[in-house]
Amino acid sequence: MPDVPLLAGMGGMNSSQYQTAHAGRRAILLSRNDDTGEYESLASTLGIEIVDKIIQRGKPNPRSYLGSGKLQEIAEEMEMSGPGHLWHRVDLVLIHDNLKSSQLVNINDALTIETWDRVRLLLELFTRHASSAEARIQVRIARLLADRSILRELTNRETMGERLGYGAGGQTGWNNIMKAVGHEITRLRRRLSKLDASMSERRRQRSRSGALTVGLAGYTNVGKSSLFNALSGKAVLIRDQVFSTLETTVGRMENKPRILMVDTIGFIDNVPAELLDSFSATLQESLSCDMLLLLVDASNEPEEIRRKLATSSREVSGRIKADSSPNTIVVLTKIDLCTAEQLQEAKEIVHYYSPFEAIPVSTMSGGGIEELRSVILTQLHGPPVQVNIIHPEESSEIELAALVARVHRDALVIDIEVEKELTKIYGWIDIASQSRLTKEFPTQINITGKS
Numbered sequence: 001m002p003d004v005p006l007l008a009g010m011g012g013m014n015s016s017q018y019q020t021a022h023a024g025r026r027a028i029l030l031s032r033n034d035d036t037g038e039y040e041s042l043a044s045t046l047g048i049e050i051v052d053k054i055i056q057r058g059k060p061n062p063r064s065y066l067g068s069g070k071l072q073e074i075a076e077e078m079e080m081s082g083p084g085h086l087w088h089r090v091d092l093v094l095i096h097d098n099l100k101s102s103q104l105v106n107i108n109d110a111l112t113i114e115t116w117d118r119v120r121l122l123l124e125l126f127t128r129h130a131s132s133a134e135a136r137i138q139v140r141i142a143r144l145l146a147d148r149s150i151l152r153e154l155t156n157r158e159t160m161g162e163r164l165g166y167g168a169g170g171q172t173g174w175n176n177i178m179k180a181v182g183h184e185i186t187r188l189r190r191r192l193s194k195l196d197a198s199m200s201e202r203r204r205q206r207s208r209s210g211a212l213t214v215g216l217a218g219y220t221n222v223g224k225s226s227l228f229n230a231l232s233g234k235a236v237l238i239r240d241q242v243f244s245t246l247e248t249t250v251g252r253m254e255n256k257p258r259i260l261m262v263d264t265i266g267f268i269d270n271v272p273a274e275l276l277d278s279f280s281a282t283l284q285e286s287l288s289c290d291m292l293l294l295l296v297d298a299s300n301e302p303e304e305i306r307r308k309l310a311t312s313s314r315e316v317s318g319r320i321k322a323d324s325s326p327n328t329i330v331v332l333t334k335i336d337l338c339t340a341e342q343l344q345e346a347k348e349i350v351h352y353y354s355p356f357e358a359i360p361v362s363t364m365s366g367g368g369i370e371e372l373r374s375v376i377l378t379q380l381h382g383p384p385v386q387v388n389i390i391h392p393e394e395s396s397e398i399e400l401a402a403l404v405a406r407v408h409r410d411a412l413v414i415d416i417e418v419e420k421e422l423t424k425i426y427g428w429i430d431i432a433s434q435s436r437l438t439k440e441f442p443t444q445i446n447i448t449g450k451s
Contacts (some may be wrong), residue, residue, distance in 0.1 A: 004362040023047030031096035064106040071110040101153035213260045218295030219308040220266030223333035228263040268310045292328045298346040299337035330354045336362040377428040388423040
């Protein structure tokens, strides 16, 4: 399919005006409220400098988000923004909201400058961080769905006679592009469905092998990848940026081969369902697990903790079937950035949403990591057990070193005690592995509760 000459949020602008490298771009931010911190952080991740903010309080205008008078004032100011003006070299307008297609087109008509709403900004971040084939397909679908909404608006205007022949051969031209976009979305969804089937088959194979999975979920930039690294010992991309992880990363828990950690895309507030649904296969990989770690950034302000935890809890509960809900542990991250009072307040907030006590950790200092690991293992396998290996007396019996190595393969060992006729190994070991060991070596291995 040829490149579509419209991109979500560009309000009818031609593709020749679209930029793919955004670092160093200068933008002004238009908003209906003062709480723009997260949105500015999203822009900063792309290297966009917001040189000015224009706040017009009140309800959004149904036609143009801001009032027509305010937009005209902004357009006139842009025309006069020569050298020395704060808006000099501004080439982007950011809207702090998810807009209707008609609003985006109207704003672009009024300002004649590239315009993004919140969805378009998120799509740019997704595009930048998509590295796997799966993630690239998901992002492409999301972009085309957003583009299609703009195309529908322009096609409707052709029908109403508002923009006759605008840009591409009238209504017939837009309808042809709409059909091409629809065919491309269908083709990509078929490819994504095949990848989803492959992922489902991998999950079934892992389940049949006796492997247990621990999924990591939480608001974007909460520290999932850092915790994944700390628990699995597998290096993954770790950046202090939103949406640095878009695809699924699977790794084994360190020293515990039968427990798999699954890291995936983070949640964010006020994302249209259609956009997030494009990543449903990726999210499902993390949420189809035996245990879920729901991460909360303890260094945030109390209201931010409430908002982000509510968003994460809502997304998780909405994507997990009631009969397959995994055990959930709430993990407070970045505690090295908190005072004792802040940490206590974060615990109290979390307790409102979850009956379980949150576990505080710091991946920078390592604090709380071993406690979390112990809780995970106890939840999955029960309390630690004692594996007793009776020292072989006859040459026909398996050598002691081989038996110890076999136990190490199936268990996460805490401690070993060697006595004259008995070696005691303390640690976590799943029920299936316990059964195999005692069945294979009935005279040499027995397992009891930890003394």
